[in-house]
Amino acid sequence: xxxxxxxxxxxxxxxVTAAGLDAKLVSVExxxxxxxxxxxxxxxxxxxxxxxxxxxxxxxxxxxxxPVFNLDLCYADLPGNRRVALDIEDLGGDRYDVVxxxxxxxxxxxxxxxxxxxxxxxxxxxxxxxxxDYGELFYFDWAPVDWEYDLDHRxxxxxxxITVDGSEVSPAYMDDLGxxxxxxxxxxxxxxxxxxxxxxxxxxxxxxxxxxxxPARSPMRIQFYxxxxxxxxxxxxxxxxxxxxxxVAAPPPGALSAVISPVVLILVTVLFAxxxxxxxxxxxxxVEMIEGIKWAGxxxxxxxxxxxxxxxxxxxxxxxxxxxxxxLLEMPLSLLAAMMIDALEAQSxxxxxxxxxxxxxxxxxxxxxxxIEERFLRCFDxxxxxxxxxxxxxxxxxxxELQEKIWDCxxxxxxxxxxxxxxxxxxxxxxxSSEEPSxxxxxxxxxYYYSHPWYFYSHHREYASQIGLPRELSGGYQDFMSSSSxxxxxxxxxxxxxxxxxxxxxxxxxACHSACHSACHSAC
Numbered sequence: 001x002x003x004x005x006x007x008x009x010x011x012x013x014x015x016v017t018a019a020g021l022d023a024k025l026v027s028v029e030x031x032x033x034x035x036x037x038x039x040x041x042x043x044x045x046x047x048x049x050x051x052x053x054x055x056x057x058x059x060x061x062x063x064x065x066x067p068v069f070n071l072d073l074c075y076a077d078l079p080g081n082r083r084v085a086l087d088i089e090d091l092g093g094d095r096y097d098v099v100x101x102x103x104x105x106x107x108x109x110x111x112x113x114x115x116x117x118x119x120x121x122x123x124x125x126x127x128x129x130x131x132x133d134y135g136e137l138f139y140f141d142w143a144p145v146d147w148e149y150d151l152d153h154r155x156x157x158x159x160x161x162i163t164v165d166g167s168e169v170s171p172a173y174m175d176d177l178g179x180x181x182x183x184x185x186x187x188x189x190x191x192x193x194x195x196x197x198x199x200x201x202x203x204x205x206x207x208x209x210x211x212x213x214x215p216a217r218s219p220m221r222i223q224f225y226x227x228x229x230x231x232x233x234x235x236x237x238x239x240x241x242x243x244x245x246x247x248v249a250a251p252p253p254g255a256l257s258a259v260i261s262p263v264v265l266i267l268v269t270v271l272f273a274x275x276x277x278x279x280x281x282x283x284x285x286x287v288e289m290i291e292g293i294k295w296a297g298x299x300x301x302x303x304x305x306x307x308x309x310x311x312x313x314x315x316x317x318x319x320x321x322x323x324x325x326x327x328l329l330e331m332p333l334s335l336l337a338a339m340m341i342d343a344l345e346a347q348s349x350x351x352x353x354x355x356x357x358x359x360x361x362x363x364x365x366x367x368x369x370x371x372i373e374e375r376f377l378r379c380f381d382x383x384x385x386x387x388x389x390x391x392x393x394x395x396x397x398x399x400x401e402l403q404e405k406i407w408d409c410x411x412x413x414x415x416x417x418x419x420x421x422x423x424x425x426x427x428x429x430x431x432x433s434s435e436e437p438s439x440x441x442x443x444x445x446x447x448y449y450y451s452h453p454w455y456f457y458s459h460h461r462e463y464a465s466q467i468g469l470p471r472e473l474s475g476g477y478q479d480f481m482s483s484s485s486x487x488x489x490x491x492x493x494x495x496x497x498x499x500x501x502x503x504x505x506x507x508x509x510x511a512c513h514s515a516c517h518s519a520c521h522s523a524c
Contacts, residue, residue, distance in 0.1 A: 193205075
């Protein structure tokens with residue numbers, strides 16, 4: 001219990017990176033997306049104001065356990081509608097240096113998003129306990145980080161892998177469900193229950209806890225319970241269990257509080273509406289700056305390319321390489337690799353020796369015509385055999401670069417543009433074709449070689465099983481991101497397997513993938 005309580009006392013400090021810096025954290029909103037295995041995907045949205053000087057970094061300390069940061073969803077939206085990636089360095093002692101990438105800094109108001117996975121079951125923040133009055137219960141006992149600043153507000157949203165009928169959740173439903181809280185939770189926080197829409201078409205039970213005018217260093221411990229039959233949980237090895245052997249505490253008799261009454265709920269709802277209205281009137285300038293942005297934590301994010309709501313209707317990402325276009329069009333990675341090999345063979349750069357095992361012969365010492373193609377060729381050893389670790393790195397980097405290119409684009413329009421482009425040139429580069437690539441533009445030129453392979457493999461996906469790549473590279477984007485080989489630290493509810501919720505991506509590269517391959521890269 002003591003070790004669990006230690007994670008409730010947490011600190012985040014601004015790193016003073018310029019003389020005279022006057023920076024303040026204004027508000028914090030946190031989403032905790034629970035999984036039945038005790039893990040959670042956690043999002044922090046932070047509103048910072050640098051009133052004087054230029055802010056470059058801050059320390060994030062006391063996240064509890066060992067967070068696995070998802071760097072693809074760690075960024076800052078700066079004044080001028082600039083989105084900048086974040087570099088996060090582990091300083092030890094549960095302390096992380098969060099730095100704007102590329103030496104960037106800002107004055108004025110900025111919005112940061114941090115996303116990481118955490119094993120709440122391992123550290124006793126979730127688990128199963130026994131109550132004399134209520135029987136076997138699932139418990140949630142967690143707190144967000146504390147701050148050294150007075151906050152205008154702090155909000156925590158907890159999203160369960162429990163489906164509900166719609167966006168509205170009644171007090172009667174929560175009562176029937178058997179939802180219980182500690183008395184202080186109802187006393188200290190405004191509470192709201194609702195359904196969060198998932199992109200799989202389902203709604204998921206969610207609880208929002210809100211505080212206004214939070215004094216500096218104030219903890220926000222959250223405790224609630226559900227019958228274990230409602231919230232089924234199977235903790236990973238070494239996590240808390242119901243036998244009390246590993247950081248499990250039964251709720252004290254009489255300490256549980258039933259769902260608040262309908263009258264109180266109505267008053268709370270009215271108060272929520274008033275506070276929400278006042279907040280948006282007060283921060284009108286900030287809202288105008290990021291109007292149209294939909295924070296990734298508000299909904300379950302599908303395990304596809306993450307596209308922010310900066311999307312400009314009709315805007316198409318320009319100059320995508322055919323490999324990026326194929327990735328955008330959700331071609332399986334093994335077929336994408338085969339497509340690139342066929343295109344490079346058509347350019348007389350390589351010769352394909354076999355598909356299984358995947359083997360090529362380099363025919364020319366000259367570099368490939370495009371940097372993406374050159375990086376792809378570096379994934380093969382001198383004997384022409386593919387190096388799966390380097391190929392995994394290649395696909396990770398390709399996905400990351402594509403996301404950076406399409407983050408503000410109309411995804412549907414961009415897909416249609418490149419599908420039409422590939423379809424219209426499907427016979428170009430085909431053996432025996434009379435067309436020549438001479439005179440074509442820089443954008444158009446690579447599609448001469450890629451369009452026919454793309455068309456062929458798109459209509460013959462059965463070839464994926466014939467290409468000798470590791471299992472984690474044999475599927476598409478979703479399979480690659482959730483594979484246990486390179487992404488064992490992923491934190492997503494099971495619905496991610498069917499496209500319902502957020503799947504992780506290169507966060508785990510920092511944890512195990514990078515450590516494994518750094519030795520390999522050095523040796524090479």
